[in-house]
Amino acid sequence: MSQNLFDNSEFFEKYKALRDKAYNYNNLVEQPAIKALLPDLSGLKVLDLGCGFGSNCTDFMKRGAAHVVGVDISSKMIDVAKKENAGSAIEYSVMDMMDIPKLSHTFDLIFSSLAIHYVKDFAHLVKIIYEKLNPGGILLFSQEHPITTAPKFGPVWTKDDAGNRLYYNLADYMVSGERHVYWFIDGVEKYHRPLSEILNTLISTGFRIEKVVEPLPSQDALEKRPELADEFHKTSCIIIKAIKD
Numbered sequence: 001m002s003q004n005l006f007d008n009s010e011f012f013e014k015y016k017a018l019r020d021k022a023y024n025y026n027n028l029v030e031q032p033a034i035k036a037l038l039p040d041l042s043g044l045k046v047l048d049l050g051c052g053f054g055s056n057c058t059d060f061m062k063r064g065a066a067h068v069v070g071v072d073i074s075s076k077m078i079d080v081a082k083k084e085n086a087g088s089a090i091e092y093s094v095m096d097m098m099d100i101p102k103l104s105h106t107f108d109l110i111f112s113s114l115a116i117h118y119v120k121d122f123a124h125l126v127k128i129i130y131e132k133l134n135p136g137g138i139l140l141f142s143q144e145h146p147i148t149t150a151p152k153f154g155p156v157w158t159k160d161d162a163g164n165r166l167y168y169n170l171a172d173y174m175v176s177g178e179r180h181v182y183w184f185i186d187g188v189e190k191y192h193r194p195l196s197e198i199l200n201t202l203i204s205t206g207f208r209i210e211k212v213v214e215p216l217p218s219q220d221a222l223e224k225r226p227e228l229a230d231e232f233h234k235t236s237c238i239i240i241k242a243i244k245d
């Protein structure tokens, strides 16, 4: 059973406030990098796993997708998506992404932004994604970088006397499995997998990996949020594009 973190009211309000800020990490770093890997979406069927507030679904429709399905385990997130990002070609569902075999369609692109590290059984998820893709279909996803998900205990940064981050304290990198961290609230559950496990799971399922990106802030992003310079110690997320040949 997957944790439904985003339906926790306290977490939801704090997360929404973060995403409502124009200069957040997602808008400045992750979104430009993942969007740069999108194919021409004209006429394609797209599935967004962990679609959240649905802004990517609207973007896919504007880019010409014929049909977009957004699924999210959180009814609070889907409520916002239906209000703020509705569209004639978009369908939203409150659904655990592990249940996508229940969907009647197959897709040309399965997309997921910063949601897959919440899933326990990555191998099974990759298998059901593969089965839901049409031949030649694309899996494009971002997740927290394995260096980010690795430590079991904090503090994750060594800082100088002035509070500047000097070193990232990497630990337990090769120990796959559940992590419990503080992010707005205690007990946020996520899953760590070393990079080799992520890549080899995709390869053994039948995917061809086309691109792996560790996104960095642009000069413009650094001017807007100077603390993003910490991304040069280690990137917060990783982006993978894989093809079902």
Ligand SMILES: C[S@@+](CC[C@H](N)C(=O)[O-])C[C@H]1O[C@@H](n2cnc3c(N)ncnc32)[C@H](O)[C@@H]1O
Pocket: 002, 003, 005, 006, 049, 050, 051, 052, 053, 054, 071, 072, 073, 074, 077, 095, 096, 097, 098, 112, 113, 114, 115, 118, 119
């Ligand atoms: C960090 S948010 C990202 C939302 C959106 N993809 C975006 O980029 O704005 C992660 C989302 O994944 C959803 N999520 C987490 N576990 C899930 C699961 N097992 N099935 C479906 N959605 C899930 C959460 O409810 C949340 O909306």
